[in-house]
Amino acid sequence: MSLVELLRTATRSVSANKFRAALTMLGVVIGVASVIAMLALGNGARAAVDATFKTLGANQIQIGQRFEIQDGKFEPVGKKLTYLEGLDMASNAPLVERVEMSVSKSVKARYGRNSIEINANGVTADGLKGLVSSGSVQPVTWDGKSPLTEGAFVGSGRFFTLDEVYAGVSVCVLGYQTALDLFAGDEPVGQVIWVNRTRCTVIGVLAELVNTDLENRYQSDPNKALLMPISTMIQQLFEEEPSVYMTAHIVDANRIEDARGQIATYLRERHQVGKDAEGNFQDDFDMTTRSDILGQQQEAARTFSILLAAMALVSLIVGGIGIMNVMMVSVTERTREIGVRMAVGAEPLDIVLQFLLEAVLISASGGLAGIVLGILAIPVAASLNNGVALLLPGSIPLAFGVALLTGVAFGLFPAMHASRLDPIEALRYE
Amino acid sequence: MRRTIIYTVNLTRNYQVGDQVLPVLRETNFSVRQGEFVALMGASGSGKSTLLGLLGLLDRATSGEYWLEGLAVFTLTQNELSALRGKRIGFIFQNFNLLPRLSAWENVALPLSYQNGNYSQEEQRQRAKEALARVGLNHRLDHYPMKLSGGERQRVTIARALITNPAVILADEPTGNLDSRRGEEIMRLLRELHQDGSTIVMVTHDTSIAGYANRICTMRDGVLSEN
Numbered sequence: 188m189s190l191v192e193l194l195r196t197a198t199r200s201v202s203a204n205k206f207r208a209a210l211t212m213l214g215v216v217i218g219v220a221s222v223i224a225m226l227a228l229g230n231g232a233r234a235a236v237d238a239t240f241k242t243l244g245a246n247q248i249q250i251g252q253r254f255e256i257q258d259g260k261f262e263p264v265g266k267k268l269t270y271l272e273g274l275d276m277a278s279n280a281p282l283v284e285r286v287e288m289s290v291s292k293s294v295k296a297r298y299g300r301n302s303i304e305i306n307a308n309g310v311t312a313d314g315l316k317g318l319v320s321s322g323s324v325q326p327v328t329w330d331g332k333s334p335l336t337e338g339a340f341v342g343s344g345r346f347f348t349l350d351e352v353y354a355g356v357s358v359c360v361l362g363y364q365t366a367l368d369l370f371a372g373d374e375p376v377g378q379v380i381w382v383n384r385t386r387c388t389v390i391g392v393l394a395e396l397v398n399t400d401l402e403n404r405y406q407s408d409p410n411k412a413l414l415m416p417i418s419t420m421i422q423q424l425f426e427e428e429p430s431v432y433m434t435a436h437i438v439d440a441n442r443i444e445d446a447r448g449q450i451a452t453y454l455r456e457r458h459q460v461g462k463d464a465e466g467n468f469q470d471d472f473d474m475t476t477r478s479d480i481l482g483q484q485q486e487a488a489r490t491f492s493i494l495l496a497a498m499a500l501v502s503l504i505v506g507g508i509g510i511m512n513v514m515m516v517s518v519t520e521r522t523r524e525i526g527v528r529m530a531v532g533a534e535p536l537d538i539v540l541q542f543l544l545e546a547v548l549i550s551a552s553g554g555l556a557g558i559v560l561g562i563l564a565i566p567v568a569a570s571l572n573n574g575v576a577l578l579l580p581g582s583i584p585l586a587f588g589v590a591l592l593t594g595v596a597f598g599l600f601p602a603m604h605a606s607r608l609d610p611i612e613a614l615r616y617e
Numbered sequence: 618m619r620r621t622i623i624y625t626v627n628l629t630r631n632y633q634v635g636d637q638v639l640p641v642l643r644e645t646n647f648s649v650r651q652g653e654f655v656a657l658m659g660a661s662g663s664g665k666s667t668l669l670g671l672l673g674l675l676d677r678a679t680s681g682e683y684w685l686e687g688l689a690v691f692t693l694t695q696n697e698l699s700a701l702r703g704k705r706i707g708f709i710f711q712n713f714n715l716l717p718r719l720s721a722w723e724n725v726a727l728p729l730s731y732q733n734g735n736y737s738q739e740e741q742r743q744r745a746k747e748a749l750a751r752v753g754l755n756h757r758l759d760h761y762p763m764k765l766s767g768g769e770r771q772r773v774t775i776a777r778a779l780i781t782n783p784a785v786i787l788a789d790e791p792t793g794n795l796d797s798r799r800g801e802e803i804m805r806l807l808r809e810l811h812q813d814g815s816t817i818v819m820v821t822h823d824t825s826i827a828g829y830a831n832r833i834c835t836m837r838d839g840v841l842s843e844n
Contacts, residue, residue, distance in 0.1 A: 203718055468821050527714045530675065531777070532703015532731040534696045610675040614714060 188537050197544040200517075201552075211513045212553030214506025215593060217497055219554050219586045223561025224568045225495045227584040231575035232491075236484045246440035248447060249475040250454075252430040265471020266458045267430035272419045274311065274353065276435060280449035282442055287317045287434040288417055292424055296413055297381040298369040305365060307382060307413040309420030312349040315340060324409045326394040344376035344391030348417050355418035360391040362412030385423040387415065447474055503589060506553065507597035514546050514601035525605050526613030535606035542605050546598020547591060556592025558583055621687075622670060622784050623649040623814050628681035630667050641667045643839040644681065649818060654811040656827035657820045659836035665820045666789065668836065672818060673787045674702040686784050703731050707778025713770045715762040715777075722758045725749060731780075748776040752806060755771065768799035775806060779815075782826035785809070788819040788844045792826055804829045 188196075205372060252263045273286045290309040295302055310317070315337045318324065326339050338348070347358050359382065366389075375389045396409040421428060438445040451470070454460070459483045460468050487489050518525070525538060562578060569576035621838045630642040642664045649655055659665040670676040671683065674690065683690040685705065707728075708714075715724045725748050726741035736744070742758075749755050752772040762770055771791060773781065778786050791807065792800030810827050811817055819830060827833050 188730050189733070199718055278639050523714060524716055527716060528731070529699070529726070530673070530702065530714075531728040532699055533701040534731070536696075537731060611670045614675075614710065 188533070188539070193537075193540050193544055194548075196541055197548050200521075201545055201548050204517075207513060208549050208552070211509050212506075212549050212556065212606045214502060214509045215550050215553030216506075216557040216560060218502030218506050218593075219557025219590050220561035220564055221502060222495070222499045222586045222589065223558060223578070224564045224576070225491075225498065226579045226585075227561075227565045227576040228568055229491050229495065230582075231261040231569065231577040232487070233484070234577055235575055236480065236487075242476050243434075243475075243480065244436075244440075244478050247476070248435045248437065248441065248443065248450065250433045250435060250450065251475075251576075252473050253472055253473045254586060265460070265469075267428060268433065268454075268472060269308075269428060270421060270431050272454065272457055273431055273433045274349075274418075276433070276450065276453060278616040279453040280435075280446065282438050282446035282449050283434045284438045285311075285313045285316070287302050287311065287313060287436065288431045289314075290417055290418070290420060290425070290429055294383050294424060295381075295555050296365070296369060298375075298378065301369050301371065301593035303368050305366070305411060305413050306407070307359075307415060307420065307424070309415050309417035309424075311417055312347055312352050314414060315346045322548040323399055325399050328394065333453045340394050340396070342392045343374075344389070346391055352418050353418040355387060355416060355422050357387045357419055357423065358390045358416065359387045360393060360414040361389055362393050362408075362414075363395040364408065364410035365413055366392045382413070382415070383424060387419075396543055443476055447476070450474065482568070499589065503593050506550070507593045509545050510549055510594060511551075511597040511601060514598055515604070516540060517545070518542060518601050518605040519596060521605075522608060522613045525608050526610050526616065530614060531606075531612040538606040539602045542602035543595065543598045546602065547594035550590045550594025550598075551587070554587045557590065558586055561586065619650040619652055620657075621648055622651050622653075622685070623647065623818070624684040625671075626682040626684075628671060628683055628704060629666075629679050630664075630671060630676070640680075641839050642671070645839075645841045647834070647841055649816060651678070651816055652811070652814055653810070653816045653832055654830045655819065656830035656833045657818065657836060658822060658824070658827055658833060660822065661821045663836040664839040665836040668841070669787055669789055669818065669820050673706050673708060674698045699731075703728050704781055707781065707783035707786040709771070709774050709778050709786060709788035709791045711793035713762070713774045713794070715770055715773055717762055720761055721754065721765065721773050722749065724773055725780055727768075727777060728781050729798065744780055745776070748780040749773070751779060751810075752776045766799075767795050768802055769804045771795060771799075771803050772806065775803075775810075779810070785818060787814045788817060790821055791819065792821075792823070800826070812826040 231442050250268065251266065270288055270290075273288045276286045277283045290312055291306055293595050294305060294307045296305050296307070319335055319340060325335065329335065329339060342363060344360070346360055347356070350360060350586055359380070361369070361375060369375065369380060370378070375392055378389050379386050380389060381387070393410070393412065398409060435446070435450060437443050451474070454472050455468055455470065458471055460470055461471050471584050528538060565576045566580060619775060625645055625647045627644040627646065629640070629643060629644050632639040632641055645668065647668070657665045657668065667676070671678055678691065685701070688701070690698070690701070716727070719727070722742055722745040725745040729736045729741045729744060746758060749758060752775050754769060754772050754776065757765065757769060762773070765773065788807065792803055795803060804826060807817060807819070811831070821827050835842050835844060
């Protein structure tokens with residue numbers, strides 16, 4: 188029998204039992220839908236990790252206070268990481284070129300009658316350098332060719348110096364929009380503004396900036412800025428000293444592990460870190476590099492794949508057994524039909540193909556329905572997971588292929604069984 | 618002298634029941650020439666249906682030879698048997714054995730659809746139409762078996778047996794499920810086919826039905842005898 192005729196025969200007998208076919212394909216539908224949705228979750232998670240990845244350069248080490256679960260709560264352990272430790276790090280760990288730190292707080296800034304609510308940032312004297320090297324913003328007036336210098340980011344006045352940061356001098360640098368909001372066109376440099384209850388001299392205004400990555404919706408407006416020395420901000424505006432999150436920039440990316448050692452030695456000395464019974468340091472800080480994140484990502488991806496594979500396997504086996512069951516019933520019900528087809532010249536292969544095609548038709552329909560359901564389930568899965576889920580385009584052919592394979596694998600036995608019936612007995616079957 | 622269609626030499630069929638070997642057909646020598654209409658009579662269990670199954674290539678003999686149109690059937694493979702059955706044998710069953718989901722013409726064309734792509738859908742329909750016309754059912758082409766009377770169903774079965782112009786038509790109690798009037802109609806139709814040149818071997822236990830044949834053989838305990 189030609190493939191077209193076989194397909195027509197299979198379509199006919201599947202559609203003659205639509206409800207049964209629909210119930211049968213349910214297992215495959217759920218299996219395929221979960222493959223699509225789970226792969227989308229994994230894909231979304233990977234995209235999120237990739238985004239973090241971009242912000243952490245190959246020559247950077249992130250340092251933060253260690254958190255551990257204590258009495259069911261996620262609590263910081265040991266001593267805080269202070270901004271002073273950050274300021275002194277470069278001179279104690281020779282491989283560290285500079286350390287970026289930042290604290291932020293929502294404040295009320297006032298000049299004369301103008302007052303605004305704004306998120307103030309405490310940074311180091313390298314804060315401007317960090318802004319330039321991040322590449323995420325650029326001056327509006329930049330021609331796109333000449334090398335971007337720190338100077339190009341300053342509209343008027345200057346940025347604060349390392350000495351001013353060490354001394355905790357009460358100075359600030361305003362973003363372009365912030366300056367307009369407070370001074371309404373007057374010259375801000377040299378004027379004194381109030382930040383909450385602290386007097387603060389404006390020493391500079393940033394150039395007007397734009398975000399370079401327009402797709403990133405999570406960026407704040409770079410022109411609504413109020414920058415202060417981190418020391419001044421912590422001393423004047425914080426009730427207690429916060430633990431600071433630092434990014435150490437290393438001289439040479441190839442020596443990042445050496446730098447990690449230097450930083451650890453420095454911080455252990457400062458925090459007087461002791462050793463446990465086995466002679467390991469009981470650090471109260473954690474360091475993260477790009478390769479750490481990569482390792483975690485691979486670990487997570489591996490765990491995830493195993494979980495996904497197990498889930499897909501179980502649901503598709505259940506779906507496949509459903510198909511096998513229904514096909515066995517179908518073969519029994521149609522024993523006479525099989526006998527007749529054999530009597531009019533059907534070869535065993537014709538019978539095998541007929542029933543196999545029916546099974547594949549059911550599983551393929553289930554696969555298509557599962558793909559649709561899976562795509563519809565992606566937003567639901569994302570919301571349940573508090574995260575992003577992104578359809579992985581490759582998951583559609585993969586899921587469909589697996590559905591087809593299920594049909595073949597579980598349809599084969601009933602089909603072979605049908606083709607081996609004794610025609611005489613089949614014709615007499617009641 | 619007419620051509621020999623069926624020729625068997627010591628054809629034997631034993632069934633294995635537990636440890637016992639049950640001989641159902643014993644060393645049968647049977648031949649049918651072209652154009653003959655043979656009635657095989659006998660009580661149930663006499664082996665007549667077993668012989669029909671062997672002649673129809675649905676079953677394999679335990680020993681002996683079977684030649685169909687000069688072809689040594691006992692040497693063929695399973696697939697060769699299937700192909701030969703589809704092309705050279707036509708079956709008429711007591712319980713019609715039509716496929717309920719196929720229309721009358723599709724049932725009739727079924728043997729053609731298994732002859733690997735030799736016939737297009739249109740050719741199949743045309744040939745089925747001609748075969749149905751021969752049994753007087755050309756107005757019932759698209760009816761499904763459920764909508765046909767018993768006599769009409771048996772005519773569709775006969776049309777299906779005719780469509781390939783087989784070497785022999787094998788009929789197993791063709792009137793067994795019909796009342797006597799419909800049964801007579803069917804037998805008259807078979808006689809017409811016989812008069813048109815078809816070779817027919819029919820199994821029956823009814824002497825009045827056997828009277829339509831031009832040669833009657835009787836089976837008893839697996840042994841065939843000519844009347």
